[in-house]
Amino acid sequence: MLLDGKVMVVSGVGPGLGREIAAAAVREGASVMMGARTQANLEAAAAEIDPSGKRVGWQVTDITNAEQCAALSNAAVEKFGKLDALVNCAAFDSVFGGVEEANFDEWRQVFDTNVIGTLQVTQSAIPHLKKNGGAIVFIGSQGMFWPPKGFFQTAYQSSKAGLVSAMYHLANELGADKIRVNTVVPTWMWGPPVEGYVKMTADAQGIPPEQVIAGITQSMPLGEIPSDGDVAEAVIFFASDRARMITAQTLMVNAGEFPH
Numbered sequence: 001m002l003l004d005g006k007v008m009v010v011s012g013v014g015p016g017l018g019r020e021i022a023a024a025a026v027r028e029g030a031s032v033m034m035g036a037r038t039q040a041n042l043e044a045a046a047a048e049i050d051p052s053g054k055r056v057g058w059q060v061t062d063i064t065n066a067e068q069c070a071a072l073s074n075a076a077v078e079k080f081g082k083l084d085a086l087v088n089c090a091a092f093d094s095v096f097g098g099v100e101e102a103n104f105d106e107w108r109q110v111f112d113t114n115v116i117g118t119l120q121v122t123q124s125a126i127p128h129l130k131k132n133g134g135a136i137v138f139i140g141s142q143g144m145f146w147p148p149k150g151f152f153q154t155a156y157q158s159s160k161a162g163l164v165s166a167m168y169h170l171a172n173e174l175g176a177d178k179i180r181v182n183t184v185v186p187t188w189m190w191g192p193p194v195e196g197y198v199k200m201t202a203d204a205q206g207i208p209p210e211q212v213i214a215g216i217t218q219s220m221p222l223g224e225i226p227s228d229g230d231v232a233e234a235v236i237f238f239a240s241d242r243a244r245m246i247t248a249q250t251l252m253v254n255a256g257e258f259p260h
Helices: 017-027 039-049 066-080 104-129 154-177 192-205 209-217 228-239
Strands: 007-011 031-036 056-060 085-088 134-139 179-186 250-253
Touching: 007 017, 007 066, 007 104, 017 031, 017 039, 017 085, 017 228, 031 039, 031 066, 039 056, 056 066, 066 104, 085 104, 085 228, 104 134, 104 154, 134 154, 134 228, 154 179, 179 228, 192 209, 228 250
Parallel strands: 007 031, 007 085, 031 056, 085 134, 134 179, 179 250
Antiparallel strands: none
8 A cells, every 4th residue: 555554634625636546545545634614524424434534533714814824734633643745635716707806805715725825734744744754736727728718717828837846945945854755647537626617518519428528638638527536546646655756847647638
């Protein structure tokens, strides 16, 4: 098992990627402390992943609140005795549009969550990670490199690009303590949000969902939308000792769509 005996914190655990990461980590031998704003999502994930509660815990966490970020990391150490890895999955991604029509109050909320919030969680984990070294994993977005045509999400993608820049600096700052910092970069992910988008688009255009999916996958050499689970597997690799000499790197999980 890739994470045998490790302890991981995962922020942003809902019905999608965060839950898949937590489940994959437990499958690979880790104990996981999950954070999210919605208690019901945390309770459901914990019950599904480990009904015994021995290897999964949760803490209601709004990452824009520094005290709650600290409480999440502390809860992991209190329950499991240490911290080996942090996965920053929590994000605010519901602001759409470009710059011309931008509401910059909404942009501030995006950056306060995705950049400042993520780095607050990271800051709270660093003292624990310094004790034994470990891994920090950010979740990026392919759109920060390659915006899809006709689909603007400039605030979100700009915030994710800011995290990549932070990753380079953090890797340099924390390397002496054997803390690695990397980013997994997905394209479209087959999970609840994309499933909803496909259904909505198919209904609006009066076409089968398969036709919408075909349009999404036409530039993917592997011909398939990666799933949340596929992205989670890349996260698990970065968190494991198999990646002990890998830091300051981005790994695309995109079925070959954009060979960055």
